[in-house]
Amino acid sequence: MAPRSLATTVATGGTTAIVVATAASAVAVYVYEVIAGRALGATAFAPVGMIWTIGFLGFTVVLIPVEQFVTRQLVLAGGDARHLGHAARTILLVAGSVTVVLAGFVALTRERFFEGSWAFVGVAALLAIDRALLAVGRGFLAGRRRFHAYGVAIAAEAGALVALGIVAALLRPTAVAFSLAMALAPLAVLVTRPFRPSGSSPVGPEATRVGVVGFLGWFVVANAASQLVLAGGPIFVGLLGGTAAAISVYFITFTLFRGPMTSSYNLLARVLPDFTELARTGAHARLRRWALLLGLGGLVLALAFAAGAAVLGPWIVAFLYGAEFAPSRLVAALGAAGVGFGLAGLFVAQVFVARGATRRLAAAWLVAVVVAGLTMFVAPGAPIERVAAAFVAGEGAALAGLVLLAVVGDRR
Structure with missing residues (x-):
């Protein structure tokens, strides 16, 4: 085929x-x-x-x-x-x-x-x-x-x-x-x-x-790390001393914003077979081009989402859930930007799955967890702002690492 x-x-x-x-x-x-x-x-x-x-x-x-x-x-x-x-x-x-x-x-x-x-x-x-x-x-x-x-x-x-x-x-x-x-x-x-x-x-x-244990093992490590960055925010808001209200605001806002990412899991099934065909036939240059294009697309999405969320995000959350759940414009912008990076990262990751290179996938996400953790502790502001900054930093680092490893790290 x-x-x-x-x-x-x-x-x-x-x-x-x-x-x-x-x-x-x-x-x-x-x-x-x-x-x-x-x-x-x-x-x-x-x-x-x-x-x-x-x-x-x-x-x-x-x-x-x-x-x-x-x-x-x-x-x-x-x-x-x-x-x-x-x-x-x-x-x-x-x-x-x-x-x-x-x-x-x-x-x-x-x-x-x-x-x-x-x-x-x-x-x-x-x-x-x-x-x-x-x-x-x-x-x-x-x-x-x-x-x-x-x-x-x-x-x-x-x-x-x-x-x-x-x-x-x-x-x-x-x-x-x-x-x-x-x-x-x-x-x-x-x-x-x-x-x-x-x-x-x-x-x-x-x-x-293929080494099924290695493939699945590293894949699970990568997914666990990604879920820690994606869904662990409310826990860290609390650990940093955030109020119960701040935890609720973070949970509601980020659960709403990451809806496109959750829905995109189903679309991966439509992309992986074609990427796998490209890998099987040795069309690695095309895979590298797709990784680069998706990475650039993620950057554009992040900027567009951040701008839109800064203007409309607090209003949308307040309309759907009540004014007490509305985030600040900064938190909304950071959360939306992270989702833009994360969406692109989901699809770039399919390059590694197609190649059977889940160890590289895990490496990118483990580095992203470290970046998110460091950001959380050095960023200024209230706990909810620090965790939101860690989210966008982690998702951005993951996307950058994935693109780098896909484009530069594999020159087949």
């Missing part, structure tokens, strides 16, 4: 299906939260929020690397799933580890966060197992270029979440029931039959063999 340009990729119908499904998914999550929140109230909803949080972290840090590993291997193997055989045990071990960690966390904190109920332990384990199935299933769909089906999988999970949430509200409106709905929704990926036999092109095993 001849590699296609990214522009051609984005112009095809599969991209539209993924974008539309992602938008529908965002709406579905909001509807589910409204249903559960109104049925339970703020206090009783807390365990549902905790289950959602640990499930999100488990998926983004560990299971997205599994999905992208499967995608890459199937692209290299021409869709032949037999080339995943050597990695099956490792994937099962990773899925099992996520299950143990999530269930173990709930077991250890059930008195504090989960009403003292052991039922949440089972729900957490089921959530991890089903999300692992979702990750592998989506990897099969993307790796075989079934992009319309990938969009259907996103929409099906979203629809299942809302439907099961309605059932929980009508039959048994408890935190356990709503959490169970969340855990079962990923099974909707099976409607796309992701594992059905597929026609494949014969590819020698030497073309697809």
